[in-house]
Amino acid sequence: MPVGSGPGRLAVRKTYKLYVGGAFPRSESGRCYPVTGAHGGHLANAALASRKDARDAVVAARKAFAGWAGRTAYNRGQILYRVAEMMEGRRAQYAAEIAEADGIAADHADRLVCAAVDRWVHYAGWPDKIAQVMGGANPVSGPYFNLSTPEPTGVVAVLAPQRAPLLGLVSVIAPVIATGNTCVVVAAERAPLPALTLAEALATSDLPGGVVNILTGRTAEIAPHLAAHADVNGIDLTGAVPEDAVELERAAATTLKRVLRPRPGEDWTADPGLTRMTAFLETKTVWHPVGR
Amino acid sequence: MEYAPAPESRAVVSLRTSYELFIDGEFTPAKSGEELTTVNPADEEPLARVAVAGAADIDRAVAAARRAYEGAWGRMSGAERGKYLFRIARIIQERSRELAVLESLDNGKPIKETRDVDLPLVAAHFFYHAGWADKLSHAGLGPAPRPLGVAAQVIPWNFPLLMLAWKIAPALATGNTVVLKPAETTPLTALAFAGICQEADLPPGVVNIVTGAGDTGRALVAHPGTDKVAFTGSTEVGREIARAVAGTGKRLTLELGGKGANIVYDDAALDQAVEGIVSGIFFNQGHVCCAGSRLLVQESVADELLPRLRARIERLRLGDPLDKNTDIGAINSAAQLDRIRELARAGADEGAESWSPACRLPERGYWFPPTVLTGVTQAHRVAREEIFGPVLSVLTFRTPEEAVAKANNTPYGLSAGVWTEKGSRMLWTAERLRAGVVWSNTFNKFDPASPFGGYKESGYGREGGRHGLEAYLVHAA
Numbered sequence: 001m002p003v004g005s006g007p008g009r010l011a012v013r014k015t016y017k018l019y020v021g022g023a024f025p026r027s028e029s030g031r032c033y034p035v036t037g038a039h040g041g042h043l044a045n046a047a048l049a050s051r052k053d054a055r056d057a058v059v060a061a062r063k064a065f066a067g068w069a070g071r072t073a074y075n076r077g078q079i080l081y082r083v084a085e086m087m088e089g090r091r092a093q094y095a096a097e098i099a100e101a102d103g104i105a106a107d108h109a110d111r112l113v114c115a116a117v118d119r120w121v122h123y124a125g126w127p128d129k130i131a132q133v134m135g136g137a138n139p140v141s142g143p144y145f146n147l148s149t150p151e152p153t154g155v156v157a158v159l160a161p162q163r164a165p166l167l168g169l170v171s172v173i174a175p176v177i178a179t180g181n182t183c184v185v186v187a188a189e190r191a192p193l194p195a196l197t198l199a200e201a202l203a204t205s206d207l208p209g210g211v212v213n214i215l216t217g218r219t220a221e222i223a224p225h226l227a228a229h230a231d232v233n234g235i236d237l238t239g240a241v242p243e244d245a246v247e248l249e250r251a252a253a254t255t256l257k258r259v260l261r262p263r264p265g266e267d268w269t270a271d272p273g274l275t276r277m278t279a280f281l282e283t284k285t286v287w288h289p290v291g292r
Numbered sequence: 293m294e295y296a297p298a299p300e301s302r303a304v305v306s307l308r309t310s311y312e313l314f315i316d317g318e319f320t321p322a323k324s325g326e327e328l329t330t331v332n333p334a335d336e337e338p339l340a341r342v343a344v345a346g347a348a349d350i351d352r353a354v355a356a357a358r359r360a361y362e363g364a365w366g367r368m369s370g371a372e373r374g375k376y377l378f379r380i381a382r383i384i385q386e387r388s389r390e391l392a393v394l395e396s397l398d399n400g401k402p403i404k405e406t407r408d409v410d411l412p413l414v415a416a417h418f419f420y421h422a423g424w425a426d427k428l429s430h431a432g433l434g435p436a437p438r439p440l441g442v443a444a445q446v447i448p449w450n451f452p453l454l455m456l457a458w459k460i461a462p463a464l465a466t467g468n469t470v471v472l473k474p475a476e477t478t479p480l481t482a483l484a485f486a487g488i489c490q491e492a493d494l495p496p497g498v499v500n501i502v503t504g505a506g507d508t509g510r511a512l513v514a515h516p517g518t519d520k521v522a523f524t525g526s527t528e529v530g531r532e533i534a535r536a537v538a539g540t541g542k543r544l545t546l547e548l549g550g551k552g553a554n555i556v557y558d559d560a561a562l563d564q565a566v567e568g569i570v571s572g573i574f575f576n577q578g579h580v581c582c583a584g585s586r587l588l589v590q591e592s593v594a595d596e597l598l599p600r601l602r603a604r605i606e607r608l609r610l611g612d613p614l615d616k617n618t619d620i621g622a623i624n625s626a627a628q629l630d631r632i633r634e635l636a637r638a639g640a641d642e643g644a645e646s647w648s649p650a651c652r653l654p655e656r657g658y659w660f661p662p663t664v665l666t667g668v669t670q671a672h673r674v675a676r677e678e679i680f681g682p683v684l685s686v687l688t689f690r691t692p693e694e695a696v697a698k699a700n701n702t703p704y705g706l707s708a709g710v711w712t713e714k715g716s717r718m719l720w721t722a723e724r725l726r727a728g729v730v731w732s733n734t735f736n737k738f739d740p741a742s743p744f745g746g747y748k749e750s751g752y753g754r755e756g757g758r759h760g761l762e763a764y765l766v767h768a769a
Contacts, residue, residue, distance in 0.1 A: 133432065138757055140739035141416065148743050148757065233748065246539030253534030255703075256527070256546065256749045275767050282705075282747050283754050286722045288732040 016046045016192070018053060018216065019199035021060035022209015028052050033217070035193060038103025046192045049215035051225045054184065057213035058231055061155040061182040064210030069152045069180040073128035079206050080127070080178060084120035086201035091117070094194060098166050101191035115269060116170040122272070123174035130179055130277060143290040150281040152180035153258055154233030157226035159219055161238050165191035167268045169198065172238055175276035177211055181234070184213045184226060188239065192216035220244055227251035234258035234280045238266070295609070298616040300403045304390045307397075310341040311479070313349055313503060314486035316356035317496025323348040328476055328505065333400035333622040334613050334657040342479045345502035347511050350471070353500040354517040357442040357469040360497030365469055366439075374425030377465060379492045381418035387488070388415065391481055395453055396613040398480040400622030400658070401576055403614050410454050413738060417457035417756075420740035421465035424761060428466060431758050437765040439467035440543055441519035446509045446533075447482075448525045449475035449624050450579035450680075455524050456482050458755050460499060461740075466764040468520065469498045473512050476505035477625045510536070518542065522763065524581075527678075527704070527749050545753030545763045547581065547745060549678040550706030553699035554584030554735065555721060557692070558593045560711035564733065565597065566604050569684070572709055572735040574608060574662050577620055578682040579628075581750075582707035584735055586668075586675060588695050591688040598666065598686070605662050606649045620682060623658040632660050632681030639665045639674035639685065670701055678704070692717065696724045705747025709735045728754070 029050035099109040161168035187195035312319040324346030392406035447455035474482035524547040572584025613621035644665040653659040708727040745754035
């Protein structure tokens with residue numbers, strides 16, 4: 001039998017699944033939905049995640065939290081950089097995916113992929129610096145050694161932006177995990193495929209399973225369950241439509257989740273600053289007497 | 293040993309029979325026409341009638357704050373703003389005895405605490421923040437941080453003047469103007485503070501004080517004319533506020549309840565730990581959100597620690613808040629006393645053993661004896677719900693892992709204590725505790741330079757220090 005990619009060869013298509021706890025399961029609901037390109041052509045079927053999938057993802061994220069938050073900041077930075085390395089080698093694949101999804105030119109797509117890779121590199125430098133920038137010694141008026149340090153808030157639900165399916169996605173995930181949180185991400189509903197290909201890079205980059213969990217499906221269907229979930233500590237509403245964002249913020253109030261509100265028209269190519277990291281950081285202040 | 297009474301004189305305070313709202317630099321009657329009466333919780337005697345702000349009054353206050361923000365205050369340089377705050381701090385120091393007595397009368401807390409803890413901290417908060425006003429570009433929040441505008445602030449009754457300082461000082465230092473609502477049972481020192489603003493010639497409208505109860509607070513929080521809501525109080529009300537603020541785009545910080553664990557390891561200096569446990573739960577009658585209300589003691593030293601703790605509690609003096617020897621004053625209100633009684637009873641009903649020292653409670657006023665519940669399990673209500681009173685629940689543990697697991701087994705995450713002579717064990721424990729403040733070999737220490745605030749359902753945001761400024765400034769990108 002001849003080997004190669006001759007005209008008679010049937011392409012092997014990719015089955016896109018969820019990414020939960022480091023594994024790639026189908027939706028427990030057995031549902032999927034067709035994903036189409038910018039010009040309406042069928043690209044693939046993506047899993048239509050259910051409430052149960054969201055709950056499973058929260059369980060996986062919670063299970064991974066202590067280990068991830070407990071790693072050294074240096075090690076977290078190394079792993080984030082490793083994600084960039086894994087993506088760099090597959091730039092062409094990402095570019096093809098977002099070109100199909102958004103109907104953009106190949107060179108534009110490549111620039112967006114490069115920006116996404118560079119964003120991982122940017123955040124790879126943050127884990128071992130954020131405590132120095134956001135923490136410090138407090139000069140209290142008494143004989144105490146008093147130190148404030150930032151700590152991750154816990155499990156964060158992230159509604160990925162509906163536009164910018166790769167650069168936007170990376171821009172919302174990386175700051176959350178750089179600081180030691182774990183997350184459950186609802187990928188862009190219209191263009192979920194780059195998220196699942198990103199998951200393949202994450203899965204091969206020493207990122208512990210469960211640190212990032214990616215669900216595909218209807219944002220409006222999954223988000224309320226995450227906003228109301230008692231074991232989710234924070235929620236990034238970037239990918240919610242404005243009408244839903246208000247209701248989600250209200251639901252998040254029940255468990256006093258930290259909420260990052262959507263900022264319409266956010267420029268994903270701009271310097272991301274600190275706010276995406278500080279939104280999901282706590283400050284712990286430790287007092288100890290000084291004496292002999 | 294008995295001590296002779298050593299009462300502080302009330303003569304330094306001249307109470308008026310009724311108080312009006314403070315809006316736009318003037319005391320002004322409430323359009324609502326309603327009043328409430330604030331009483332001395334130590335003897336249930338009425339102290340004064342206080343106006344209740346209605347919707348129209350809130351409108352006026354917010355409008356005044358907006359005018360001040362867009363006018364004199366907004367145009368002032370940071371250096372000049374800071375000078376007003378320094379001036380206020382100095383007046384507070386000058387009038388601290390008067391304010392301490394007034395606070396003890398209205399709140400029921402011992403004069404020893406208002407005089408030696410509350411008032412020095414109130415002045416310190418204004419001094420600390422005064423110095424930030426012209427240095428905001430160095431606060432690490434971007435090169436030119438801007439104020440938000442008008443802040444709506446609602447504070448509780450447990451530290452009336454201190455919570456006012458925690459709210460107003462950072463808001464003014466960052467260039468915002470405020471409308472503040474004190475608690476309905478403790479409005480008097482806030483109104484005295486309004487007088488201090490006048491004495492300091494603070495421009496009209498920069499600080500507005502609207503008195504009233506829950507409805508006034510709700511109207512203020514929901515008012516569309518404010519840019520920021522800051523609340524300290526119960527988790528239940530915090531949830532309600534978070535819901536009300538959702539979708540408005542207003543910034544929100546919440547400082548809510550707690551169920552702090554005070555962990556005593558077997559190698560702790562036990563007498564020192566006993567002092568810390570006592571101050572952790574009986575300071576301010578336990579009306580402290582970060583109180584160490586759950587004592588987690590290592591099983592091997594429990595039999596040694598608990599008798600010493602009881603012996604120490606026997607020596608606490610409960611009674612007249614104005615007596616300089618009083619350690620434990622009155623419960624702030626009849627409603628709060630009912631809640632403490634209900635929860636303490638639930639503890640006994642669920643099988644915990646209740647102990648209080650032999651102490652006579654005054655016949656009038658709202659009083660609850662210091663109480664220790666032993667044999668408490670994690671499922672008991674007294675181990676889970678905030679009591680906000682002088683009631684300590686005691687649990688035991690065997691390993692450090694168990695101590696951490698039990699300490700973190702709560703939806704709250706405000707404070708914790710660790711008692712051990714071993715530094716590495718202290719740091720190991722502090723690292724794992726999910727709490728915003730961890731006191732090691734000490735408890736209930738506060739300082740304006742030190743950020744304070746909770747994890748999880750204890751709320752969000754920090755007050756104090758560089759971190760506290762962030763709540764009142766526009767995020768740089």
